Amino acid sequence: MQIIQQEVINKSIIRDFYRRAVSQGDLDFAREIIADDYIQHSPMVKPGKEGLLEALAYMKQMPKPATTSTPFLRLIAEGEYVVTNMSFGWGDKQKIVVDLFRFRDGQVTEHWDAIEDQPETTRNGNPMMDGPLSMDASDLTIANKALVSEFYERVFVNHQLDVLPDFVDANLIQHIPDIDNGLAGLKNYLQQETVQLSVEKVTHIIAEGDFVVVQAVGKLEQKTTTFYSIFRLSEGKIVEQWGVKQIVS
Template sequence: MSTQISSQIMQQQQINKSIIRDFYRRAVAQGDIAFAEQVIADNYIQHSPGLKPGKAGVLEALHLMKQMPKPPATSTPFMRLIAEGDYVVTNLCFNWGGIQKVVVDIFRFEHGKVAEHWDAVEDQPATTLNGNAMMDGPIPVDDLALTTSNKAIARDAYQQIYIDRQRHRLPDFVLPDFIQHKPDIADGRAGLSDYLSQNSSSLSINRILLIVAEGDFVVIQSEGIANGKPAQFYEIFRLSESKLAEQWSVNRLTQ
């Protein structure tokens, strides 16, 4: 790939990030429906449960949100933005009615507009095994030159450890001081090992659906079974020293 093409791709990724950032700020927070109409494609595909299909479903939801009284903000919204190719992933949290909501959104762009969307939402529990919030930690993307290699490492790690559950491979892929934000997993490589050994009956991951990587962050969307029901899993990993260093996770049932 030529330097000029690579520069154009990176520039478009930053434009896509700006569109999504403005969508949250203007359309969601401020009720700017005209902006939403401008940036959402007419052939928009919606995968969020509870929303009507297509562009009309999003606009209807935004109209309803505009009419609802906004609860007072008790904390500054937290947002991480990760982009690769036609995809932008947001990892954010916000307080709604006294409940901390944790969200992963995946947006696909087509011809400069938002053409498809997936998401998962969970409530922050009162306590976690690791003592960490589901949403905190580093926000800026670093090590852009390592995007391709980090994506390959995360893909292999996810397949062999999270899907195939080859716990003996943990030292090859995971740092000893692995930082965990999934509430039911303890910190460290040992915490992940314990989790994988105890939860095979209640949670199984069948296959990877999508991987989006930028610098030291890699997002993996997968599907499987959680508590006996079909589910999708949205994992965000931060890599350091060519190994998994930190994990965030939000899941949702699909049926």
Template sequence: MSAIETAKELVLALFTAAFIDHDPEAARKLVTPDYIQHNPQVPTGADGLSALIPLVQQSGMTVTTHRTIAEGDLVVLHSTFDNAEAFGAPSLAAFDVFRVADGKVVEHWDNLQPIPEVTASGRGMTDGPVDITDLDKTEENKQLVLGFVRDVLGGVAPEKAPMYSEVYMQHNPNLADGIDGLIAGTKAWADQGFVITKFDPQIVVAEGNFVFVASDAVVSGQPWAFFDLWRVEEGKIVEHWDVVSQTPTEMAHGNGKF
């Protein structure tokens, strides 16, 4: 088994222990005692994780993981949490990022967003293709997406948007398909007073045709987190998923969102 597959297996075992089997002791064995937590509401360390698991079980929340991608020591899970009223909404879309080292999970970041009943594109926040292909193009695809993030989302050269994509299938619930939908949605957001002045990638994980980027952003003076996943096909971005949330100023630890 490759190092990537081993890392995925470890992270999926932790996710299963925590959110399906609800087994704090099994979860504790898979993380380091000083497990670094970036979820704003969960205390850091193995103790913080163990204390969360009974609350998840009592809430009746369930999880379905749709995509698992990995690169180096990082593993990304793209999931849906249902029966999640205790955590803010009936259903939540989520990206979880885990860092592994020496056979243990050592660090965790995540972003969660309520799933609306109706979306602008008609697509759900987590549906669509899941198969990983084009492993030989991982680095090429990563650089393509990072260029798109810099030029279009970061505002360096938004006029270059068409060169990155010809077909842009959108899963952001508020945006229509296509680059035109992205630009129109961004303008509408700005017209409502939400102006992005910072978009700084912090975590990048690419595997074949999928590229994930977690960015630290400032929107109208407030900190936000944008967790985005793109699918690339034949040198063009063809599909996009994201989970976006405002970053709270007070957290259950001193680790920050990133």
């Protein structure tokens, strides 16, 4: 019970971070909730707590462009981690973001992220970020996490595509722009010789109810890349998939 309560508190802190520190430029609030030994993994922000405060101060001074849509925010929490899936308009672009925060004693102590622009068209006809927001089936968190862990290891790391039907629903809803809907769409994408994708290891798996998030590192077209995959499950199968990536080098 105490862990669940802390997860709710951590989610609330992250909501307030976006609202107060990012949107309103409340640097005092940021100083309060960011740990002094904060570790920053975003390549766009200088290291440490002072680097983040500097970035927030810069954003505060920037003119805010007209937004193109209502912001979309999903939060997934497990233990010391909170993941956000976010979509928001910035000028004439729709930004798609995944943030991963690690907490300690009520403060953010580590952060990773990835950001992409929503393309004008996708193979599946779906936006990169939408769908259900609430976390259902909380009693299945452990089982869903174990299923996705095995699925990701076997399919993306070891390329065992023959096991896809064991994990993925035939009518998979796909949000990754280059992949068609359905189990067949995912399999066809992974079978393409032109898709230079290799996953070397899984670094974090965070689950809450019917949602599971995987952070992994590997190569995309010979470039070191961090991958964030978000899966929604129903009745023991993956029924929806989102993804955002961060090219490191």
